[in-house]
Structures are given as C-alpha cells and as structure tokens.
Amino acid sequence: MTADARVPGPAAAADGEPGTLHRWFAHQAALRGEAVAVTGPDGQLTYAALERDANRLAHHLRSLGVGPEVPVAVCMERTTGLVTALLAVLKAGGAYVPVDPASPAERRAFLLADAGAAVLVTDRADGPAGAAATVVTGPGGTDLxxxxxxAPSDGGALPANLAYVIYTSGSTGTPKGVMVEHRQVTALLTGTRGRFGFGPDDVWSMFSSAAFDVSVWELWGALLHGGRLVVVPDDTRRSPQDFHALLHRERVTVLNQTPAAFRQLVRYEEESLERGVKPAGLALRVVVFAGEALPPETLRPWLDRLGDSCPELVNMYGITETTVHSTYRRMTAADLASPASMIGEALDGWSLRVIGPDGVEAPAGTPGELYVGGAGVARGYLGRPALTAERFLPDPDAAVPGARRYRSGDGARRSAEGGDHAYLGRLDHQVKIRGHRIEPGEIEHALARHPAVRDAVVAVDRDTAGDPRLVAYWVPVAAGAGDAADASDLREHLTRTLPAYMLPNLFVVLDRLPLTVNGKVDRRALPAPEAVRPDLATGFAAPAGPVEEALAGIWAELLAVDRVGRDDDFFELGGHSMLATRAAAVAKERLGVPVTLRMLFDRPTVRELASGLEDLLAARHDDTDEGTA
Known part of the structure; x- marks a missing residue:
C-alpha cells in the first residue's frame, strides 16, 4: 500500500496540538466501521462494535463521576473486553490504571489505594477491593x-490530561505510578509514523500485559492506525509453539518482543528444523525489540536463516517515564560484530544527552548517564513530588519554557558518528528481566519482613540459556533458623505481595553477607548460585524409575545443578517460565509424550510430573496393544 493510501492520524485540535487517544480512535471507527478492530480468545469486535460498546460503558462511568484526571482501575483478563474497558475509561475523560489480575491480592489493593481509584472496572467477582464503585463487565455483570x-461528552479532556498511570518497581519497597498524558502517547505515534508506515493492513499482537508499558504501543499503535489487534491469551504467551501458531494463523505483521521472548521463538523454529519439520510461514514485516538490552549476537540464528530485510528488525530503547520508546535502531547483519546493545538515535520530537559525572555532556565515545528529553517525558510520579523533582529535571536544551528531561539511571555512549548510541546497562542495581523493570530493593524489603530472615540481598546472574534470573541470598536470624524457613516458605511469603515476575528463581542461604571495607554489601563477592546447592524444602531423594531419571537429567542439564532429586521443585531449583518452556520441549522430544508447559506448572516436582507422564505412557501403550491385537 502506498503511503498516501494510509489512514491519516489524529485531526489537529483547535490549539494545533494532536487530539486525545479516544478522539483519534473515533476518527478511525468512522472510517473503518466494519473492519475488525480486535481479536481475542472470546471472539472479535469491529471498529463500529468496539466504538459502540466503549461508548455505553463510558456513559456509565460518567454517571459514577469519572472525568478528566480521575483514575479508574481496570483489572481484567486478556480478552476483547479489556480493550473495550481501557477505551471506555478514556472516552469518559478519565485515566486508566491497569491492574494485573494475576498479581497478589495485597498488591492489587495497594495499587487501587495508591492511585486513589474512585472506580474499578473488572470481569472478576473477586476483583480487588478499595474502590468506591465497582463495574463488573460481561455476562451477569452491570447492565449497560x-x-x-x-460517544459521551468527555468532560473537556484535553491532550494535557492524564491518559493512564502505570506502576513500576520501587527501590523503597513499594511500586510507584508513572503519570502519562494523551499528548505524550500521540507524540510517540506521530513521531514514529515515518519510520514504520503503519496502516490498516497491519495486524499487531498484544503480547504484553496491560500493566506493562509496551502494551500502550501495541494497543494504540494498532487501533489508531486502523489496523487489527490480536490479544494473545496467557497460555499462548507462555508457549513458543502456540504463539508461533497464532502468529501464522492471524497473519501478524507487527511483532513486539523482549529479546528473551524472541529467543524462545527462534529456538522453537530451530528445533523444528532439526526434527525435519519446516515451521509455518509468518507474515511479519517488522519485529520491534524493547524492554531489555539486545545483545546483537543473539540475532545471528535468525539473520543467518532469514536475512535482515523481511521482516525488518528494530531495536527501540525506552522507559515508562518517557512513554514506552525513545530511540530507533534498524538492526542488520553488520551489527552482529558489535559487543554492545545499539539503541540508535532519538525519535522525532525526543532528545538524548549522555551526561558525565561532572554534569556536562560527555564527548563522543565516553560513557555517561543517559538523559531523555522531548515530547515523551511523562508528567511525573503520582503522589511523589520529591522523587519527581529528583528524576525529572529542567531541560536546558529545550526551546519550550518549563520543559524537562528524565534522568534515566542508564549508562550509554554516543558514537563518534553522531546520533547512534550504545546502551551500557544500569548505573544502579535496577534490572530488567523479560521486559519488566525490577528494583531488587523492593524484593529485599519484602524478604526482610519474614521473621526468619536477618539479612537479604537480591542479585542477578544468567541461566544456562544466557537469560537473566533473580537470586536471593539470605541470612537466617540465628544459626539453625534456616530449618524454620526454606525456599518454599520464602517463596510463599513473597507471593503475598509481589507479582510472579519479581519472585527470585533461586534462594541461597549464607552464614553472612559479604561486605566491603565501607560496610556495604559486596555484590561482587556473592558466591555463584551453582557453587551452593539451592535451599530446598526437602532433603535429597534419588529419582526412581526411568521416567524420573530422564526428567531429573533434563532439569540438571537446563538448570546447571549437579543433581536433581525426585522431590525437587523445578522453580525452586532456579527455573522460570522460559526455562520451563525449554524443559517441556526437551522432555517431549526425549520421552515421546506430549509434555505441556501447563503440566510443568501444575506438577513442578520430578515425582509429580513423572507420575502424570507415566499415566500417558501407559495409555499410549494400551492403545498400541489394542491396535495390534
């Protein structure tokens, strides 16, 4: 499709600024009413149907007092109804606060209270408490x-009004809400249009949680350009095989992935080819990487097989505080030799500065801290004026009075050629794992609240696949107190307050934490997890029988531990969802039975999983006997 045939972006408001997100969507709905807007596990909605359903819910929200600057919590499963609810909040003039239904109840309640959400929209009868009013969607819910x-009057919502508040991990032990306005999101979409040429022929997958800022790019990138959004179910997100099948079936053209998730997809294709099975063809025209550093070398298997032109591979650096993405870097085969994650140049309307320790811009080639300015800089942190003042600083380069830039805490280096930048990692202890920004301090605070824990520190190392994982080192309150608290107990304690992506993969007991001469924790002196057998809930019991032995061998291989017992828990040994995906695939190949990711989550010990697999093997043997009788 030619560029002039693309559906136009938002109409300019009277003051010349881009319009609000919901007005932009209404413009698309008027143009493309019968086109499918969103597909999910519960069916699909056309643009006209989505506009109609969102309008009705918006009218109800207005009757509950929702208007500009009013936060509305949305806690819903990944269906078309989630998209309807998010759009409806904006149409009512409010700002949505996404709450992951899989988060612990205590954390959900905290988000509602901290955001001051007057209304909760949910599809769950047991949704989080705390809002003055609750709207239950779907069958048996609120009659709309x-x-x-x-469309209702949006109560005068303007581009400078809040569009959403998304929470990120906090070093003080509690999450912090980032306030983003309509104009920052529309600036992101208008500032990238010339680079991607998005339009109504595009199909986007919504892989990210609505509580993760990349979802903003996926959701509004699809709908505000007239494309189709495919909401990926949770089970499908966890299975590279099923996700690959969805990409093929839905003919997805725009894929957004963390580098770790993309590696799983590439590995699935490689393993299929090794088995002599050609993977189904995909319709991808662009893959956008975000959420964590992209080591160029990890793209080699894909580039060697498919090249770098179709689809295009684009690395985009960004942070929630600067509205999802801030840079653009087209990746090519020539980048494979680069040792650093290249993040490219600033988007149109954004600015980048690498500042040295002296507060002055660092020369090209010299490392420093990355400051991001321009159209994407968020309003600040909700209810945290001191933290906002510390991180959002006056921008001396801006032509607009009062403009600010965000001090990212990320290390970077500007190339001698000018606009290209290399990402050098965090300057503090904050980490990104599978796209989620995590403050180890928040996990450490939660661990310290356990009565058996005297000291704790959380660090990051890499598993056998090269992916980062969290390791919790802890010291019992007294000698022998470790007997009163083990990995299962500590993990259970953390699940009450932390989401799953913040749970450590390994718990290692130490007699004391190593300290520097200044009395601070010496993170470099922490022992490698493999040097200490992880703290497990049970003693070692050798695997019994060929199936248990095969599973124990697979786990030992993938988790890099010397031995695995029949009562050892895969996740307490250091496993996570991506390693679980790998374990299920290898077990399926070696044992010849359909091992699924769900089975591993439901039966996490060698003994439990082997029991389930032996039943499958016996059933298959019975079927074979009947067929030869």
Whole structure:
C-alpha cells in the first residue's frame, strides 16, 4: 500500500496540538466501521462494535463521576473486553490504571489505594477491593444496554490530561505510578509514523500485559492506525509453539518482543528444523525489540536463516517515564560484530544527552548517564513530588519554557558518528528481566519482613540459556533458623505481595553477607548460585524409575545443578517460565509424550510430573496393544 493510501492520524485540535487517544480512535471507527478492530480468545469486535460498546460503558462511568484526571482501575483478563474497558475509561475523560489480575491480592489493593481509584472496572467477582464503585463487565455483570451507543461528552479532556498511570518497581519497597498524558502517547505515534508506515493492513499482537508499558504501543499503535489487534491469551504467551501458531494463523505483521521472548521463538523454529519439520510461514514485516538490552549476537540464528530485510528488525530503547520508546535502531547483519546493545538515535520530537559525572555532556565515545528529553517525558510520579523533582529535571536544551528531561539511571555512549548510541546497562542495581523493570530493593524489603530472615540481598546472574534470573541470598536470624524457613516458605511469603515476575528463581542461604571495607554489601563477592546447592524444602531423594531419571537429567542439564532429586521443585531449583518452556520441549522430544508447559506448572516436582507422564505412557501403550491385537 502506498503511503498516501494510509489512514491519516489524529485531526489537529483547535490549539494545533494532536487530539486525545479516544478522539483519534473515533476518527478511525468512522472510517473503518466494519473492519475488525480486535481479536481475542472470546471472539472479535469491529471498529463500529468496539466504538459502540466503549461508548455505553463510558456513559456509565460518567454517571459514577469519572472525568478528566480521575483514575479508574481496570483489572481484567486478556480478552476483547479489556480493550473495550481501557477505551471506555478514556472516552469518559478519565485515566486508566491497569491492574494485573494475576498479581497478589495485597498488591492489587495497594495499587487501587495508591492511585486513589474512585472506580474499578473488572470481569472478576473477586476483583480487588478499595474502590468506591465497582463495574463488573460481561455476562451477569452491570447492565449497560440502556446507555446510548453514541460517544459521551468527555468532560473537556484535553491532550494535557492524564491518559493512564502505570506502576513500576520501587527501590523503597513499594511500586510507584508513572503519570502519562494523551499528548505524550500521540507524540510517540506521530513521531514514529515515518519510520514504520503503519496502516490498516497491519495486524499487531498484544503480547504484553496491560500493566506493562509496551502494551500502550501495541494497543494504540494498532487501533489508531486502523489496523487489527490480536490479544494473545496467557497460555499462548507462555508457549513458543502456540504463539508461533497464532502468529501464522492471524497473519501478524507487527511483532513486539523482549529479546528473551524472541529467543524462545527462534529456538522453537530451530528445533523444528532439526526434527525435519519446516515451521509455518509468518507474515511479519517488522519485529520491534524493547524492554531489555539486545545483545546483537543473539540475532545471528535468525539473520543467518532469514536475512535482515523481511521482516525488518528494530531495536527501540525506552522507559515508562518517557512513554514506552525513545530511540530507533534498524538492526542488520553488520551489527552482529558489535559487543554492545545499539539503541540508535532519538525519535522525532525526543532528545538524548549522555551526561558525565561532572554534569556536562560527555564527548563522543565516553560513557555517561543517559538523559531523555522531548515530547515523551511523562508528567511525573503520582503522589511523589520529591522523587519527581529528583528524576525529572529542567531541560536546558529545550526551546519550550518549563520543559524537562528524565534522568534515566542508564549508562550509554554516543558514537563518534553522531546520533547512534550504545546502551551500557544500569548505573544502579535496577534490572530488567523479560521486559519488566525490577528494583531488587523492593524484593529485599519484602524478604526482610519474614521473621526468619536477618539479612537479604537480591542479585542477578544468567541461566544456562544466557537469560537473566533473580537470586536471593539470605541470612537466617540465628544459626539453625534456616530449618524454620526454606525456599518454599520464602517463596510463599513473597507471593503475598509481589507479582510472579519479581519472585527470585533461586534462594541461597549464607552464614553472612559479604561486605566491603565501607560496610556495604559486596555484590561482587556473592558466591555463584551453582557453587551452593539451592535451599530446598526437602532433603535429597534419588529419582526412581526411568521416567524420573530422564526428567531429573533434563532439569540438571537446563538448570546447571549437579543433581536433581525426585522431590525437587523445578522453580525452586532456579527455573522460570522460559526455562520451563525449554524443559517441556526437551522432555517431549526425549520421552515421546506430549509434555505441556501447563503440566510443568501444575506438577513442578520430578515425582509429580513423572507420575502424570507415566499415566500417558501407559495409555499410549494400551492403545498400541489394542491396535495390534
């Protein structure tokens, strides 16, 4: 499709600024009413149907007092109804606060209270408590049939009004909400249009959680350009095989992935080819990497097989505080020799500066801290004026009075050629794992609240696949107190307050934490997890029988531990969802039975999983006997 045939972006408002997100969507709905807007596990909605359903819910929200600057919590499963709810909040003039339904109840309640959410929209009868009013969507929920299908007055919501508040991990032990306005999101979409040429022929996958900022790019990137959004179910997100099948079936053209998730997809294709099975063809025209550093060498298997032109591979650096993405870097085969994650140049309307320790811009080639300015800089942290003042600083380069830039805490280096930048990692202890920004201090605070823990520190190392993982080192309150608290106990304690992506993969007991001469924790002196057998809930019991022995061998190989017992838990040994995906695939190949990711989550010990697999093997043997009788 030619560029002039693309559906236009938002109409300019009277003051010349881009319009709000919901007005931009209404413009697309008027142009493309019968086109499919969103597909999910519960069916699909056309642009006209999504506009109608969102309008009715928006009218109800207005009746509950929702208007500009009013936060509305949205806690829903990954369906078309989630998209309807997010759009409806904006149409009512409010700002949505996404709450992951899989998060612990205590954390969900905290987000509602901290955001001051007056209204909660949910599809769960047991949704988080705390809001003054609750709207339950779906069958048996709030009856919206009596409300108009036409758009309500949005109460005067302007581009400078809040669009959403997304929470990130906090070093003080509690999450912090980042406030983003409509104009920052529309600036992101208008500032990238010339680089990607998004339009109505594109199909986007919504892989990310609505509580993760990349979802903003996926959701509004699809709908505001007239494309189709495919909401990926949770089970499919966890299975590279099923996700690959979805990409093929839905003919997805725009894929957004963390580098770790993309490696799983590439590995699935490689293993299929090794078995002599050609993977189904994909319709991808662009893959956008975000959420964590992209080591160029990890792209080699893909580039060697498919080249770098179709699809295009693009690395985009960004942070929630600067509205998802801030840079653009087209990756090519020539980048494979680079040792650093190249993040490219600033998007149109954004600015990058690498600042040295003296507060002055560092010369090209000299490392420093990355400051991001321009159109994407968020309003600040909700209810945290001191932290906002510390991180959002006056921008001396901006032509607009009062403009600010964000001090990222990320190390970077500007190339001698000018606009290209290399990402050098965090300057503090913050980490990114599978796209989620994590403050180890928040996990350490939660661990310290356990009565058996005297000291704790959380660090990051890499598993056998090269992916980062969290390791919790802890010291019992007294000698022998470790008997009163083990990995299962500590993990259970953490699940009450932390989401799954913040749970350590390994728990290692130490007599004391190593300290520097200044009395600070010496993280470089922490022992490698493999040097200490992980703290397990049970003693070692050798695997019994060929199936248990095979599983124990697979786990030992993937988790890099010397031995695995029949009562050892895969996740307490250091496994996570991506290693679990790998373990299920290898077990399926070696044992010849359909091992699924769900089975491993439901039966995490060698004994439990082997029991389930032996039942499958016996059933298959019975079927074979009947067939030869």
């Amino acid at each position: 049939s009596g409300y108009p299908a036409t």
